[in-house]
Amino acid sequence: MDRIKAYKLHEGRRHFFKECGVGLGKIALASLLTDAFASGASYAAPPSLAVNPFAPKKPHFPAKAKRVIHLFMAGGPSQLDLFDYKPDLVKYEGHSLPPSVIGNQRYAFIRPDAAVLGPRFKFAKYGQAGAELSEMLPHLSTVVDDICILRAMSTTQFNHAPAQIFFNTGFSQPGRPSFGAWTVYGLGAETQDLPAFVVMSTGAGISGGAANWSSGFLPSVYGGVRLRNQGDPILDVTRPTGVDEKLQRDTLDLIGEFDHQELQGKGDPDIAARISAYEMAARLQTSAPELMDLRKESKETLAMYGADPDKPSFARACLLARRMIERGVRFVNIYHEGWDAHSDVVGNLKGNCATTDQASAALVKDLKQRGLLDDTLVIWGGEFGRTPMGESNTGLGRNLGRDHHPSAFTIWMAGGGLKRGITYGKTDDLGFNAVENGVHIHDLQATLMHLLGIDHERLTFRYAGRDFRLTDVEGVVLKDLIA
Numbered sequence: 022m023d024r025i026k027a028y029k030l031h032e033g034r035r036h037f038f039k040e041c042g043v044g045l046g047k048i049a050l051a052s053l054l055t056d057a058f059a060s061g062a063s064y065a066a067p068p069s070l071a072v073n074p075f076a077p078k079k080p081h082f083p084a085k086a087k088r089v090i091h092l093f094m095a096g097g098p099s100q101l102d103l104f105d106y107k108p109d110l111v112k113y114e115g116h117s118l119p120p121s122v123i124g125n126q127r128y129a130f131i132r133p134d135a136a137v138l139g140p141r142f143k144f145a146k147y148g149q150a151g152a153e154l155s156e157m158l159p160h161l162s163t164v165v166d167d168i169c170i171l172r173a174m175s176t177t178q179f180n181h182a183p184a185q186i187f188f189n190t191g192f193s194q195p196g197r198p199s200f201g202a203w204t205v206y207g208l209g210a211e212t213q214d215l216p217a218f219v220v221m222s223t224g225a226g227i228s229g230g231a232a233n234w235s236s237g238f239l240p241s242v243y244g245g246v247r248l249r250n251q252g253d254p255i256l257d258v259t260r261p262t263g264v265d266e267k268l269q270r271d272t273l274d275l276i277g278e279f280d281h282q283e284l285q286g287k288g289d290p291d292i293a294a295r296i297s298a299y300e301m302a303a304r305l306q307t308s309a310p311e312l313m314d315l316r317k318e319s320k321e322t323l324a325m326y327g328a329d330p331d332k333p334s335f336a337r338a339c340l341l342a343r344r345m346i347e348r349g350v351r352f353v354n355i356y357h358e359g360w361d362a363h364s365d366v367v368g369n370l371k372g373n374c375a376t377t378d379q380a381s382a383a384l385v386k387d388l389k390q391r392g393l394l395d396d397t398l399v400i401w402g403g404e405f406g407r408t409p410m411g412e413s414n415t416g417l418g419r420n421l422g423r424d425h426h427p428s429a430f431t432i433w434m435a436g437g438g439l440k441r442g443i444t445y446g447k448t449d450d451l452g453f454n455a456v457e458n459g460v461h462i463h464d465l466q467a468t469l470m471h472l473l474g475i476d477h478e479r480l481t482f483r484y485a486g487r488d489f490r491l492t493d494v495e496g497v498v499l500k501d502l503i504a
Contacts, residue, residue, distance in 0.1 A: 074242045075210035075217055080474025085396065085438025085503070087211070089204060089469070090342045090353045092381060092401045094373075095185060095227055096360030099407035099423055100431035101452050102370055103155045105172050106144040109450045110409055114139040118410065122453050129180055130363060131412050131424045137451075138411030138423065141367045150442040157374040160382035161433075166442040167385055167394070168435040169502060173446025173455035176405050176462050179427045181361070184404035185229035188462055190237065191491045195229075198237035198482070199245065200466060201352035203491045204473060206243045207480045212349025215312065216246035219350055221342075223335040223376075224358025234354055238484040245354060248341075312344055326383040336380035343387055346397055360403055363412050364419035385435050398437030398472060406430025409452050429455050432465075438472045440504045460499065467496035472503065 101107060117134040126133070142155045148165035161168075178184035183193035190197040198206070201218040210217035220234045227233060234245030284292040315323070315330035318340065323329075328336035335357050342353040357377055362369035381401055388394040407423030407430075414420075429448045435441070447457035467477040470491065477496055481488040 074240065075205070075213065077209040077211065078207065080208060081476045081479055082474055084472070084474025086398045086436070086472040086474075087396045088346045088351050088353075089201070089398045089400065089437075089473070090346065090384065091200075091355070092339070092377075092384075092399070093185075093188075093233075093354060093356045094360050094377070094401065094403040095224065095356050095358040096181065096362075097184075097403040097405045097407060097425060097430070098360045098373070099362060099366055099370060100172070100429070101407060101409060101423070102141050102366060103157060103374075104153075104170060104431035104433075105429075105448060105452050106140055106153055106155075107409070107448075107450060107452045110137055110452065111139040113137045113451070118451060118453070122449075122451060126428060127179055128408065129425045130414065130417075130419075131408065131410060135408075135410035135412065135424075137409055138366075138421065142370070148442060150444070152442070152444055157370050158378050160378045164382050164385045164435075167389060168433045169439045169441065170431065170433045170444040171446055171460050171465075171502075172429075172431050172444060173448055173457065173459045174402070174406075174430045174432055174462075174465070175455055175459055176427045176430075179405065179425050181228035181404060181425075182230070184425075184427065185227065186232050188404050189229070189233045190235075191463060191466055191493050195232035195235065196237055197235075197489070198239040198243070198491070199232075199234050200469070200491060201234055201245050201354060202236040202239050202243040203470070203480060204352050204475075206239050206482070207470075207475050208351060208473065210349065210351055215345065215348055215350050217350060218243065218245045218352045218354075219345055220245040220247040220354045220356070221338045222247070222356045222358070223333070223338050224356065226358055227356050233356075238489070239482055245352075312348065313341065315340060315344075322387065325386065327379045334380075335377050336383075339380040339384045340387075343384060343391075343393070346393065347391075362407060362422050363417075363424065364422035366407070366422050369422075388436060394436040396437060398439070398469060399435040400432065400469070401434070402432025403430070426453075428453060438504055439502055443502075445499075445502060458501070461495075463492040463496035464499055467492050468499045468502060471498045 101110065115136050117136060120133070123133045140155075142157050144153050144155055145162075146153050147162040150166065152165040152170060154162050154165065176184055176187060178187045178193050186195060186197075187193045189199045189201075191200075201220075205217045218234070231247075234247070236242070236244035280292055283289070315328065315337065318330065322340070326336045326340045328334060328340050330337070335355070338355045342355060345353050357373070360369065360373055385394065385399060388397055388399070406426045408426040410424070412419055412422040412424045429452060445458055446455060446460060448454060449456050470477040470480065477490060477492045477498075481490045483489075
């Protein structure tokens with residue numbers, strides 16, 4: 022009889038939560054729980070998940086960086102017009118490159134014999150080290166002595182979605198954990214009031230989608246939480262009409278009691294993720310609005326970023342990223358889409374640089390003056406670069422653009438134990454291939470994890486019968502970049 026009574030009571034409570042319209046099951050869960058729930062993966066719950074999946078964890082060795090802000094320029098900025106000036110492209114403009122240079126490289130929209138397109142902007146040298154930058158980056162030129170420019174990056178992917186996913190997860194197909202997810206899994210969080218891993222977007226769409234910030238086969242609690250640009254930063258974070266604080270607290274406590282019983286019986290980490298998400302959703306009702314209110318920032322700070330506190334923009338997102346890491350957020354992704362210059366590379370770069378250059382440089386300056394740059398990694402760049410050859414297609418209405426180029430592209434980084442004021446790597450005279458200190462995506466990932474105090478070969482997760490890691494089966498720490 023006792024079992025029957027307990028069952029009826031349990032079912033009655035379930036009916037109450039289903040029918041009463043409290044709505045707490047909706048509060049932020051759609052954003053806080055990633056699509057990894059649908060993977061169908063099974064695994065033993067790590068002991069820590071039964072307590073607190075975000076509990077701070079010691080790194081493998083003393084870390085130089087504690088947190089990451091990744092400014093992802095989705096679409097692939099043209100390195101040849103921004104960072105890697107090649108006089109020979111001016112000389113050979115209008116002519117085809119020799120087949121010996123092209124090799125077996127594949128392209129998305131142009132033929133290998135397409136004519137060379139020279140750099141479209143003037144370049145000059147800046148800073149004590151004489152870093153060479155395009156006139157399109159006047160603000161970045163003021164912080165060149167605080168950044169590290171990598172000119173010989175390469176990837177194995179030449180289309181947007183697989184290249185973006187590869188850059189973020191180390192694999193070209195969806196389903197693997199992202200760099201941010203691995204970071205939080207390995208180090209835990211420094212805040213309980215905000216998500217440990219936050220994602221923002223300031224453009225028209227991201228080719229790789231949520232796979233770029235997914236937890237993959239890691240427990241879903243480690244996935245990125247995407248914040249909206251307008252209204253509530255997370256859907257349903259506002260308490261429903263008619264629900265006061267006490268009713269919400271009582272409801273959460275009762276749901277938590279059921280979930281903890283399930284967790285003890287099954288050891289499923291997705292249950293721990295659900296518990297954490299409910300509690301985080303409640304805390305976000307206070308912390309998220311305070312975070313998003315930029316009116317408390319000084320006029321000088323807003324002007325430095327070029328941010329309007331009431332209007333969504335890349336500048337506003339950068340300022341929010343600084344505020345997040347001040348409040349203990351471990352990893353911030355900002356995706357700015359729109360760099361895919363298949364036509365009118367000049368207009369594309371003028372527009373995107375006007376949108377991103379000031380705020381990117383301001384972020385470095387702001388972190389430095391607040392004493393945060395030393396242990397914060399800032400990364401700027403896209404999934405690949407653009408071709409030395411031009412793209413023109415009357416059928417598609419394209420002219421004076423550049424196609425995707427995986428063999429050589431440029432990113433820059435700052436802070437977090439990196440050397441400052443250096444340019445690392447070199448491409449050939451046509452900007453086609455890396456010829457000195459080339460950096461593969463897995464090498465970059467291994468180096469970034471090293472700066473965070475993580476041995477990329479030791480941070481693994483067992484799934485489908487083998488141990489996986491961010492860098493999979495390769496990757497070398499680039500010690501020449503480390504201060």
